[in-house]
Amino acid sequence: MIDLMDVVYCRLGTRDLAGAEWFAVNILGLEVSERRRGAVYFKSDARAHTLCYVEGGADQQATAFEIGSAADLDRAAAVLDGLGHPVHAGTADECDARHVRGFIRFNDPSGNPIEFVLRPETTGRRYHGTRDAGITGFSHVGLCSTDPARDELFWTEVCNARVSDRIGDAPLMRFGTIHHSVALFPFHQPGIQHINHQVQATDDIHRSLAHLRANQVPVTFGPGRHPTSSAQFLYFTGPDGMTFEYSTGVCEIHDEPLWRDRQFHFAPKGFCQWGSAPKIAAFKD
Ligand SMILES: O=C(O)c1cccc(O)c1O
Numbered sequence: 001m002i003d004l005m006d007v008v009y010c011r012l013g014t015r016d017l018a019g020a021e022w023f024a025v026n027i028l029g030l031e032v033s034e035r036r037r038g039a040v041y042f043k044s045d046a047r048a049h050t051l052c053y054v055e056g057g058a059d060q061q062a063t064a065f066e067i068g069s070a071a072d073l074d075r076a077a078a079v080l081d082g083l084g085h086p087v088h089a090g091t092a093d094e095c096d097a098r099h100v101r102g103f104i105r106f107n108d109p110s111g112n113p114i115e116f117v118l119r120p121e122t123t124g125r126r127y128h129g130t131r132d133a134g135i136t137g138f139s140h141v142g143l144c145s146t147d148p149a150r151d152e153l154f155w156t157e158v159c160n161a162r163v164s165d166r167i168g169d170a171p172l173m174r175f176g177t178i179h180h181s182v183a184l185f186p187f188h189q190p191g192i193q194h195i196n197h198q199v200q201a202t203d204d205i206h207r208s209l210a211h212l213r214a215n216q217v218p219v220t221f222g223p224g225r226h227p228t229s230s231a232q233f234l235y236f237t238g239p240d241g242m243t244f245e246y247s248t249g250v251c252e253i254h255d256e257p258l259w260r261d262r263q264f265h266f267a268p269k270g271f272c273q274w275g276s277a278p279k280i281a282a283f284k285d
């Protein structure tokens with residue numbers, strides 16, 4: 001069993017690094033923590049970075065998860081290799097570019113590039129954006145899955161993810177007590193489906209809604225409330241068509257092992273209690 005602790009960052013390729021930085025700062029509300037040649041790093045909480053845009057194709061993506069020890073990282077590499085997932089061990093330069101002490105990269109069964117990382121840096125300094133979006137931190141990713149049942153088994157049998165709830169066949173999965181850190185949505189091709197940041201309160205959702213509208217940013221879903229995590233949410237479109245989500249009030253699961261995953265409809269009512277309907281391809285039949 002590969003024991004993961006949390007999702008730690010996303011890396012997103014873009015052909016317009018300056019445009020992506022402008023959006024991340026002025027719309028999303030992140031803080032630039034560092035600029036390097038061909039890469040810009042963003043903070044959303046006390047961690048060194050939780051998002052990195054790199055010069056490259058929009059299909060050059062990775063989602064990273066923290067693993068507990070060097071021994072666990074070696075074991076994970078052997079397990080993945082044994083399952084037929086070619087594993088790349090991060091070089092010193094690649095580790096430096098990620099602010100981690102070690103990592104391996106492989107593709108999940110759908111083909112999503114995944115990194116398992118050791119000792120990601122934190123700063124002991126809280127984040128503050130120039131725009132007050134009320135962000136409290138990077139919280140989860142949605143990944144596209146070409147076969148959610150198969151990929152759920154990968155995350156739950158090979159790794160330590162537990163299913164908190166399902167919407168249709170889309171599992172929302174946790175590593176700790178937060179309702180979900182990774183979710184899989186059926187789609188015809190792999191890719192990061194959405195990136196979630198938690199915000200402090202309902203006020204932040206509505207303040208952002210006005211800000212997105214004033215800047216002609218497409219709002220694709222919400223405001224609404226997820227019946228699954230009970231979080232209030234807002235989705236919008238960022239650089240290269242990426243979907244970003246703000247949410248507030250995601251529930252925690254503390255009654256382990258008594259919690260049983262619940263089944264919700266793969267229909268607007270399974271995604272929103274307030275009657276909002278998604279304009280997001282992977283959230284529709
Ligand atoms: O928070 C949730 O429960 C949730 C449900 C459906 C889709 C999502 O992106 C979510 O974050």
Ligand SMILES: [Fe+2]
Pocket residue numbers: 140142194196245
């Ligand atoms: Fe989400």
